[in-house]
Amino acid sequence: MTCKRIALSTMLILGALPVVSAQAEEGLPLHGFADVGMAFSSDSAPESFRTRGATVGNFDLYLTPQFSDRTKGLFEILFEPDDGRYILDIERIQVGYTFSDLLTAWLGRFHTPYGYWNTAFHHGAQIQTSILRPRFLDFEDAGGILPAHSVGFWGTGQFRVSSDRVVYDVYITNGARILGDELDPNIQLDDNKNTALGGQVAYSFGNGPLDGFRLGFHGYTQQIDTINAGTGSVDANSITRVYGFSTVYENHGIEALGEYYRFSDRNLAAADPEKALGSWAGFVQLGYDFLPELTAYGRLEKAELDQEDAYFANQASGRSYTRESAGLRFRVGMNTALKFEFLHTNLKATDQAGFNEGRLQYAVNF
Amino acid sequence: MLFLAVLGTGIQARAEIYVIGNPDVTLSSSEIADAFLGEKQIAGSTKLVPVDNKALQKDFLSKVLNMDNVKYNSSWTKKSFRDGIPAPKVKSNDADVIEFVKSTPGAIGYVSSPASGVNTLAKY
Numbered sequence: 001m002t003c004k005r006i007a008l009s010t011m012l013i014l015g016a017l018p019v020v021s022a023q024a025e026e027g028l029p030l031h032g033f034a035d036v037g038m039a040f041s042s043d044s045a046p047e048s049f050r051t052r053g054a055t056v057g058n059f060d061l062y063l064t065p066q067f068s069d070r071t072k073g074l075f076e077i078l079f080e081p082d083d084g085r086y087i088l089d090i091e092r093i094q095v096g097y098t099f100s101d102l103l104t105a106w107l108g109r110f111h112t113p114y115g116y117w118n119t120a121f122h123h124g125a126q127i128q129t130s131i132l133r134p135r136f137l138d139f140e141d142a143g144g145i146l147p148a149h150s151v152g153f154w155g156t157g158q159f160r161v162s163s164d165r166v167v168y169d170v171y172i173t174n175g176a177r178i179l180g181d182e183l184d185p186n187i188q189l190d191d192n193k194n195t196a197l198g199g200q201v202a203y204s205f206g207n208g209p210l211d212g213f214r215l216g217f218h219g220y221t222q223q224i225d226t227i228n229a230g231t232g233s234v235d236a237n238s239i240t241r242v243y244g245f246s247t248v249y250e251n252h253g254i255e256a257l258g259e260y261y262r263f264s265d266r267n268l269a270a271a272d273p274e275k276a277l278g279s280w281a282g283f284v285q286l287g288y289d290f291l292p293e294l295t296a297y298g299r300l301e302k303a304e305l306d307q308e309d310a311y312f313a314n315q316a317s318g319r320s321y322t323r324e325s326a327g328l329r330f331r332v333g334m335n336t337a338l339k340f341e342f343l344h345t346n347l348k349a350t351d352q353a354g355f356n357e358g359r360l361q362y363a364v365n366f
Numbered sequence: 367m368l369f370l371a372v373l374g375t376g377i378q379a380r381a382e383i384y385v386i387g388n389p390d391v392t393l394s395s396s397e398i399a400d401a402f403l404g405e406k407q408i409a410g411s412t413k414l415v416p417v418d419n420k421a422l423q424k425d426f427l428s429k430v431l432n433m434d435n436v437k438y439n440s441s442w443t444k445k446s447f448r449d450g451i452p453a454p455k456v457k458s459n460d461a462d463v464i465e466f467v468k469s470t471p472g473a474i475g476y477v478s479s480p481a482s483g484v485n486t487l488a489k490y
Binding site for chain 2: 029031062064066069070072073074094096098100101104111119120122124126127156158160163165292331334335365
């Protein structure tokens with residue numbers, strides 16, 4: 001908590017101080033997202049005693065200071081509800097240097113650049129069409145099964161191919177661990193030699209019939225240790241290899257998104273540590289603007305996760321599921337959106353029947 | 367009077383837009399669009415500093431970027447949030463844009479008539 005207070009103080013100071021000449025004239029803008037809403041759920045799981053009522057969502061603040069022509073920062077803090085109270089989370093602390101359009105090198109804590117959703121929307125509720133993220137892409141402490149945050153190096157850049165564009169990301173970070181049955185990105189040095197290595201490349205069409213279409217391929221590998229929260233010992237470890245693709249189409253009032261992740265993991269403590277355990281997760285989402293201010297959307301998502309794989313077995317959220325959802329998004333103003341969403345979720349490998357949810361969200365950005 | 371008003375509207379609709387840059391900036395048409403969308407940050411060794419002109423923004427977005435203000439705003443929110451690139455500052459008129467572009471290395475903007483002391487990069 002002390003570190004968080006220091007970091008918050010640093011951000012507030014940064015917000016108050018001029019950074020470069022242009023910013024000195026007009027100050028450093030503070031941006032952010034916030035959302036409020038209502039929800040009901042038919043989830044009958046014993047721990048789900050809060051099943052209906054009003055909700056206050058995330059309150060996210062971020063700054064984009066320019067320290068020089070080439071050096072910039074991206075600092076983001078998040079106030080999020082957790083078990084009836086608010087906690088402060090340092091989302092991003094990254095400092096970057098832009099060598100050219102081909103390479104910006106970042107160092108720090110950032111949103112892991114796999115697929116499209118995780119870096120495009122993350123806590124930006126107002127800029128994503130739906131209310132909820134796909135469950136498997138959710139944050140580590142909210143049901144996600146992928147390391148949504150990483151600490152280390154991130155290189156990114158782009159170049160043109162005629163009217164099209166190629167964008168790439170590469171990252172080398174502290175490997176994550178499983179602590180208290182959820183992923184933890186190891187923000188203060190790595191706890192072992194399980195350095196994570198990953199990247200993606202995406203091709204965006206800028207003209208012709210495919211204008212607005214983006215196709216990307218991603219992958220990463222790392223060793224994930226499961227830490228016993230009581231003793232601190234390593235209970236299990238596995239090598240996880242993930243690869244897949246993402247597609248985006250945004251044009252003519254259509255928004256089509258899809259992401260696929262294929263896991264090929266190995267339990268290092270198993271009798272046969274070379275045996276690859278296959279799992280997968282994916283979603284498709286389609287939205288259409290029936291009016292400039294009104295978007296209707298639907299999404300299908302599914303995860304088939306092998307429970308022999310220690311990586312999933314040791315995560316509270318590492319169970320197979322299917323979910324269908326549909327909703328409406330009204331653009332109330334330039335920076336505000338009102339959304340209604342209905343979801344049906346089936347969790348496999350439990351005795352629990354499928355459950356329904358209805359949600360309303362009023363989201364803003366500033 | 368009505369005739370003059372209609373004529374004025376017609377003239378405004380056909381108004382040309384001049385994209386100008388600090389003398390150290392050279393860009394092609396496609397690079398201009400990229401710069402105003404945050405996709406191009408560097409030209410040669412110069413860091414680009416795009417600036418919007420509130421008086422001409424609607425026409426500029428329509429003619430050059432083929433989008434409206436809502437999409438432009440949304441695009442910059444996403445760009446800034448993902449890549450840490452601040453959205454362009456907004457100046458209120460031609461005079462303010464010209465002054466900013468003249469005095470800021472790497473600056474590019476757009477105005478309604480040719481200006482001296484700056485590079486005219488393109489005309490739309």
